[in-house]
Amino acid sequence: MSRLEIPGPDKGQLVVEELYKDLERRIESSPPGLCPVDMTRAFIEMCQTQSCGKCTPPCRVGLWQLKNLLTDVMNGTATMETLDLIDTLSESIREGSDCPIGYEAGAMVHKSLRDCREDYEEHVRQGRCTCHYTQPVPCVSLCPAHVDIPGYIALTGEGRYADAIRLIRKDNPFPTTCGFICEHPCEARCRRNIVDDAINIRGLKRMAADYAGKVPPPECAPSTGKRIAVVGGGPGGLSAAYYLQLMGHQTTVFEMLPKLGGMLRYGIPNYRLPKDRLDEDIQAILETGVQVEFGKRIGKDITIQSLRQEYDAVLISIGASTDKKLGIEGEHAEGVISAVSFLRDVGADKSPDLTGQEVAVIGGGNVSMDAVRTAKRLGAKKVSIVYRRRTADMTALPAEIEGAVAEGIEVLTLKAPSRIETDKNGHVSGIYVTPQMISKIKDGRASVCPTGEEDFLIPCQTLIVAIGQDIESEHFAEAGVPVSRGKIMTERYGGFDNIPGVFAGGDCASGPASVIKAIAASKVVAANIDEYLGFHHIISCDVEIPEPRLSDREPCGRVELTEREACSRVCDFEGVENCMTEAEAKQESHRCLRCDHFGYGIFKGGRKEKW
């Protein structure tokens, strides 16, 4: 008998560990719409197995009793008194247990009952549940534009890249662009997660875009003789113009800048979305017959009133292209610029020379990452992100943050800007920041408060502010278009009850959002403008989808897109990301579970072949 032993692996524990991992992945891909009562019951069932058993009444017995009571609610055998009992029992478990195994479980039930009381009561009174499953095909449901993702993944897997592009365009006329820069909300709850990992949906779209060659747009419907003005040539305006043109309405886009694309051209740097690739999408849109008038600024060169007179319908999709202000001392100093105008200048080939400079960028979103990485490419000696919270709290996509870090960007977290220091010429020379400490979690997000340490100076010769965008609202208010908190306030159909024929969509109506959200909004307004004009055109695609493959779904790793090495990519503005190979694309697309066929999607809410 030895005095001490090196513990060996316990088979039972290994199984439990694996179960936890399986559960984690399952939770990650869990569809919304499930019954909160049933989920609470199931969760408490697991919690009670975790009780160590020491605190006999509250945790060991109490959690089990809670589970029994919740089961009664689910079985329709509970009364309103049962709910009261759940309320007091969960509260006393929370108050009376020794450790979080008990008290957090009690708190969870207590919160569930408090926040979803109606669901509980429905079970008690009516013996039924008001919830129902809302994401039969998770990727399609979560894509704001509801692109037929299983369809184009299957097409890509068969090497039918042009068909994949055609199918995507039914719901999204920017397949190439989105292949590069879509935020891919579709991947968030991919059911493949339960097996191994989400499908690389965006990567497969990029694959289709890279290999499809030039794909002409579909034929337009016969001309209706109607004319539509679209104000703003960004992704929202161009998408709406595309669909309206396909519906047979002559559409004219008014763009204030010399080229089309809006934020895609003047906001997103070339290394993320090469402009020649953006032009592929724009070219296809223009091939439908969309007309463009450049250099027209709304409120100056044209007015809503005049457009209303001249056109049968007007769509406002001007985006959100002005910047939000920090509201601190020194903000107007020379060398302090907004990320929007900085990136716009770069997009317009008017890049400032930052050689040898120290550059600080305030903000933790994707625009901030674009700004730092662009500054680095413009020769800055040192580029820092200044952010008041932690890296984990940043709203930028993790991959963007990682890309920036790899390119040598400094990330200064927990630093709140306090004032801007200027030199004797009135030029920015640095930014004073107040050190912060992370603090209580409020509404699910960690807040910060000052540590009490002294403010200190981060020297910089250029300070870029990337804390959000707004719209130019003055003209709209004059034209009677309701504007509030930096947004145009439309009805849910994208129009205004008191200004018939005028619609708005995209960032200007939603607030700064993503490309795919702007495209989604453009579908809504295109359909509603069509209806407003007295038509009911259907947008569809005649590409036939391959039959789903019968496969055993053996776990298989997810193909990630590789990137050019950091040291060489920071020297130019060429694309950073490499496309997958055909072999990779095939494997990745064959991982797709085809939820449109296998699962609820084949019954309800599956493929939407037209809109």
Add this chain to the structure above:
Amino acid sequence: MVNITIDNQKISVPSGTTIMEAAAKLGTPIPKLCYLKDINEIAACRVCVVEIEGKDRLVTSCNNVVTEGMVIYTNSPKVRIARRQTVQLILSQHDCKCATCVRSGNCTLQQVANDLNLIDLPFKERFEDTPWDKTFPLIRDSRKCIKCMRCIQICDKIQGLNIWDVTSTGSRTTINVNGNKKINEVSCSLCGQCITHCPVGALRERDDTEDVWSAIADKKKVVVAQVAPAVRAAWGGEALGLSREEATIGKIMDALKKIGIDYVFDTSFSADLTIMEEGNEFLQRFTKGELKLRPMFTSCCPGWIRFIKSQYPHLVPQLSTAKSPQQMFGAVMKTYFAQSIGVAPEDIYTVSVMPCVAKKGERNMELFYGEYAGHDIDTVLTTRELTRMIRAAHIDPKSLKDRECDPLMKEWSGAGVIFGATGGVMEAALRSAHYLVTGRNPDPDAFKIVRSPSFETGVVEAEVQIGDATIRAAVVSGLGNVRKLLEAIEHGEVHYDFVEVMACPGGCVGGGGQPIHDGEELAHTRGANLYFLDKNAKIRFSHENQDVMKLYNDFLEKPLSHKSHMLLHTDHTKWDMPR
């Protein structure tokens, strides 16, 4: 063509063929529960799984297509075990009280379980109890529902009313009325298509046979029955083991008499009466130019009436005001006929045998003008209830003889018989309209263009010449098709003068009260039977029905007379549908 091997037999099938279809070609039926061709191909029941060589997991054969070189086993040990457990799991949530189930002997689950030789159940049972209004003509027994989803699909895809939906989540997921409502709060047309497509006894009509037995037992009551045209095309041939040739209307009359009904009639008589009223009404409205904008719609189908009232209430004035043949017959039975046999109207108990569930709703209408005896009809039985009564009376179907209807309202025309099939009302009306306008009979088959060429036909359009007038007619069946047609009319894409509507696909022959044959759509076959009877009928024109003429001469005066209006017409706006 795709070359495959199924259970060691090689076969070539066109690409796109499902595994189930391919197996069927080899004479290997794969058991199934939820599958309904083109309507429910969702692989919910998992009974139809097969094994594919090289694949670990089983594959459902109903909705997966064969691929080149596929080697399939439909009954391997793996398949057998999985299939047995699947059915056992279904049974663990299906209240197997087969002895007291209307579908006993005609239940797909029973059949599948018996075929698999399942004699015990290793699983804990849990039946779902959802309260249901047992007075509603459509009954759902949640304890029997196997969640195959067919009812949802039929209502959504074929009837377009979306009455059913999936509710609750997880292992408690089930079917209920859409929006967590009660059945009497929604726009159910009572077409009964969900019943005839239910593989088990979870959906059925309200059983009213005991009411009829009580009336028969009541010495004071004179029980008078009518049998709808479509019933003869399905009752005995399908449900009682008679051949189609043997299962005549005369034998139904004989059975009814043996059961104890006092007087028996054929609804084809009042179908002829309906034509006299509705045909004249159409000509009147047409001539007055009232149909320039919108057509007149037929009004004999109560499912359709419920549909139009809930879905297109503004079109209700376009309905013919004529009651349905069932209701007309009831009104006449309690007046004209009651007088003739010297019985007080309140002692007449009227029973109708219908291929329909909505007729049970129709009889509820509280609309009395001249009957003085409450409802036109006291009890409506479906064809299925009729066969159950025949069985309950221990009548050997083989012993039945052809018996004529009772006098006074005995005669019927072929035109009245085809009321039971889609297009039949229109054709009957056109035959008589031609006579009314021109004073001479057309060739009886002159308007056969309005007949449906196949079960899948949703709408038949025809322009017919009657005298100087061109009548634009349309015939539509299946409420999904009806909705499409109404939308087209409302959008001005089509224009008709006269539209016949039947709620059930194929018309009453495919009605929700007809015998059930899982996986088969028999409406067209049954319809052909009615057209055959019409072809060989003694008279082919409603206006030549001598008993109808006598009814007018002796009692109603003439079509659209005041008395006719009081007894044979109705006000569709006097009752409400939930919307």
